[in-house]
Amino acid sequence: MERFSAWLDRSSLWVALAAAWVATLGSLYFSEVAGFLPCTLCWYQRILMYPLALLLAVGLLRRDPHLPALVLPFSLTGLGFATYHYLLEKTDIFGQPTACQAGVSCVTAWINWFGFITIPFLALVGFLTITVMTAIALNAGEPDPDVDAPAPWLPVGAIVGLALLAYAGLAWANRPVQATTLIFPIADASAAAQQSRLSPETASPASEATAQAELAAAGARLYQTACAACHGAEGEGVAGIGNALVHNEFVHAATDAELAAFVRAGRAAADPANQSGVAMPPSGGRPDLTDHELLAIIHFLRVGFITPAESAGEAD
Ligand code: HEC
Structure with missing residues (x-):
């Protein structure tokens, strides 16, 4: 125990640095790889978390005795935002969110592992870890230069790594093939479907099914980035933001062209046909x-949507 607390006194800021890194990379993974849209509250937390990944690295490199005093204002404010966000998501004490009325909802549960681990929860744990570790460092006082041999390659690696990551991210986001990879599989899929209908000798139920599956998979990806924030990841709707699209009579009754025209136009809140008093923006x-x-x-x-009834049917 003695040795652990001595180790913690010496290493707490390194633990804080690791926490800031895990949080930053995890947040970038959720938005850039998984395609989840950050809401306004999420952005406030990112604004407070991302600098810590660099600030802690530079402070450790310089062995700056003031580092805790620089870190705590960020981590405590972030902790406040994350706590508020998590309570907003999981309880009714704040009622309807006021922060994210337009755009991406603050209460879309992009993940809900074990029923309680959501993205704001992960942010909360990150800010809490950094706050506690920094408080320990503050309490331990200035590091003893003889005992705390610096390991400069670690923070230097952290800074260079983040810069490389940012560069790779930009290169990836601007890659010229992006538009074609999104669109051509769809075009190819419908062309293949067409083809199999037109020429009976090449027509095979299997290729038709593959084309349809590819079309649905492309649609699923696009739905998650363009529509899920308001209509829910499973089309279940989001209270106060967008109605349910599963078992939706309008969706069932309309033709593809009518649906496309509806989505293109959107529906203003003042439109007589509007049922919820909430606007759907043109093209979502x-x-x-x-x-x-x-x-x-x-x-x-x-x-695409797997409804509870259908999945129950599969389980049978
Ligand atoms: C910013 C939030 C928002 C986004 C993003 C959004 N919608 Fe909507 N959508 C709404 C709202 C609100 C309504 C309900 C309008 C009303 O009350 O009549 C709606 C209604 C609809 C309806 C009609 C449902 C019905 O029963 O009348 C369809 C279909 C639909 N949206 C499809 C989409 C698709 C497809 C996308 C993605 C391309 C999308 N929406 C993106 C907010 C959104």
């Missing part, structure tokens, strides 16, 4: 969606 706020992409989303709306 994504004017960049091509017609192909829209049709893929619509195909996904028809076939």
Whole structure:
């Protein structure tokens, strides 16, 4: 115990640095790889977390005795935001969120592991770890230069690593093939479907099914980035933001063209047809969606959602 507490006194800021790194990389993974949209509250937390990944690295490198005093204002404010966000998500004490009325909802549960681990929960744990570790460092006082041999390659590696990561991220986001990888599989899939219908000798139920599955998969990806924030990851709807699209009569009754026209136009809150008093922005706020992409989303709306009844049926 003695030795552990001595180790902790010496290493707590390194633990804080590791926590800031895990949080920063995890947050970038969720938005850039998994395609989850950060809400306004999420952005406030990112603004407070990302600098810590660098600040802690530079402070450790310089062995700056003031480092805890620089870190705590960020981590405590972040802790406040994350706590508020988590309570907003899981309880009713704050009622409807006021922070994210337009755009991405603050209460969309992108993940909900074990029923309680959501993204704000992970942020809370991150800020709490950094706060506690920094408080320990503050309490331990200035490091003893003889005992605490510096390991400069670690923070230097952290800084260079983050810079490389940012560069790789930019290169990835701007890669020229992006548009084609999104659209061509859809075009190819419908062309293949067409082909199999037109020429009976090449027609095979299998290739038709593959094309349909590819179309639905492309639609699913696009739905998650363009529509899920308001209509829910499973189309279950988000209270006060967007209605349910599973078992939706309008979706069932309309033709693909009618649905596409509806989504393109959106529906203003003042529109007489509006049922919820909440607006749907034209193209769901994504004017960049091509017609192909829209049709893929619509195909996904028809076939993609696994409803509780269906999954129960599968289990039987
Ligand atoms: C910013 C939030 C938001 C986004 C993003 C959004 N919608 Fe909507 N959507 C709404 C709201 C709100 C309504 C309900 C309007 C009303 O009350 O009549 C709606 C209604 C709909 C309806 C009609 C449902 C019905 O029963 O009348 C469809 C279909 C639909 N959206 C599809 C989509 C698709 C597809 C996307 C993605 C491309 C999308 N929406 C993106 C907010 C959104």
